[in-house]
Amino acid sequence: QKEVEQNSGPLSVPEGAIASLNCTYSDRGSQSFFWYRQYSGKSPELIMSIYSNGDKEDGRFTAQLNKASQYVSLLIRDSQPSDSATYLCAVWLIGGYQKVTFGTGTKLQVIP
Amino acid sequence: ETGVTQSPTHLIKTRGQQVTLRCSSQSGHNTVSWYQQALGQGPQFIFQYYREEENGRGNFPPRFSGLQFPNYSSELNVNALELDDSALYLCASSLGTGGSYEQYFGPGTRLTVT
Numbered sequence: 067q068k069e070v071e072q073n074s075g076p077l078s079v080p081e082g083a084i085a086s087l088n089c090t091y092s093d094r095g096s097q098s099f100f101w102y103r104q105y106s107g108k109s110p111e112l113i114m115s116i117y118s119n120g121d122k123e124d125g126r127f128t129a130q131l132n133k134a135s136q137y138v139s140l141l142i143r144d145s146q147p148s149d150s151a152t153y154l155c156a157v158w159l160i161g162g163y164q165k166v167t168f169g170t171g172t173k174l175q176v177i178p
Numbered sequence: 179e180t181g182v183t184q185s186p187t188h189l190i191k192t193r194g195q196q197v198t199l200r201c202s203s204q205s206g207h208n209t210v211s212w213y214q215q216a217l218g219q220g221p222q223f224i225f226q227y228y229r230e231e232e233n234g235r236g237n238f239p240p241r242f243s244g245l246q247f248p249n250y251s252s253e254l255n256v257n258a259l260e261l262d263d264s265a266l267y268l269c270a271s272s273l274g275t276g277g278s279y280e281q282y283f284g285p286g287t288r289l290t291v292t
Contacts, residue, residue, distance in 0.1 A: 070220075098277035109268055109283040110221065117278065154220055158277030165234050166211070166281060168220030 067092050070157050072169035080177050085142040087172050089155030092136070098158035099131055099138045104171065105151045113153075114140065145176045180205045182271050182284035190290045191259050199254040199287045201269030207282075209233070209275050210252040212244060213268040215286075221268055227252055228275045256289075264291045 071090045079085045087101075098117055102110035116122045116129040116138065128141040138157075142149055152171040159167055183202045191197050203210050209228045213221035223236035227246035241257040250271070256263060266288050270281035 100280065102283075109266075109286045112280055112282060115280050156220075165223045165226065165236060166277075167223065168213075170218070170220045 068169075069093065069159065069167045070155055070169040072153075072155050072172045074170055075173040076175050077172055078175045078177055079145050081145060081147060083145050085145045085149065085174055085176070087140040087142070087153050087155075087174065089138045089140075089157075089169055090136055091138070091155075091157045091159075093157070093159045094133075094136060096133075096136075096157045096159050098166075099129070100156040100158075100166070101127075101129060101138075101140045102154040102156060102168075103149075103151045104154055110154055142174075145174075147176045147178050150174055150176050182207075182269060182282055184267075184269050184284040184287050186287060187285070188288045188290075190292065193259055193261060193291055195259050196255065196257045197259060197289065199256075199267050199269075199289070201252045201254070201271075201284055203250045203252070203269075203271035204282055207271035207273055208250050209272045209279070210246055210250065211270045211272070211281060212252070212254045213270065214238075214263075215266040215268055217265075224254065226275065233275055259291045261291050264289060 101114045104110045114129040130139045154171045155169040211226040212224040215221045225235040226233045269284045272279040
């Protein structure tokens with residue numbers, strides 16, 4: 067089982083719709099969760115961080131965390147073509163040495 | 179506030195050669211982590227430096243080594259380059275080493291090994 071799993075996509079949504087990106091993780095002791103956006107050929111850009119169960123909203127983005135289900139998601143409201151990118155889920159795993167582990171990313175395509 | 183910078187942007191090396199990549203951390207950040215990102219994959223953790231000491235290492239062989247300097251800038255050195263080392267190398271800086279500290283990435287160095 068991979069430490070951090072994401073559906074590779076592509077996930078296609080029409081402009082203006084809600085895009086829902088999902089991520090599961092294996093280490094039940096994980097406490098810190100991050101979403102990054104990565105445009106093709108560019109480096110990852112931090113969108114959201116979330117540390118406790120529930121929702122965290124920032125503009126059009128909402129991160130949701132459910133530690134019991136080991137599940138974290140990112141909702142993008144009013145999706146725009148400029149949101150088309152790969153979204154990386156990252157988890158800080160407590161076991162062993164400290165490190166942030168990334169999923170392979172979900173490619174999002176927003177269709178005008 | 180100055181963001182994370184990396185040099186060079188692109189690099190082409192021959193198998194067996196050695197390479198040094200450089201990173202300047204964001205102003206005020208004392209921790210630098212290095213990642214390797216192959217095409218279509220997520221970034222893979224190489225190692226982290228905090229106060230000039232290696233603070234954690236991923237599953238990479240010893241030919242991957244690093245340094246951190248008193249001004250918190252860092253270098254990644256790779257010896258005996260292999261074709262599979264071709265990737266985007268990312269540096270990320272943060273205010274500290276714990277999981278509550280957000281990491282911010284530089285633009286990356288694209289390394290091609292032929």
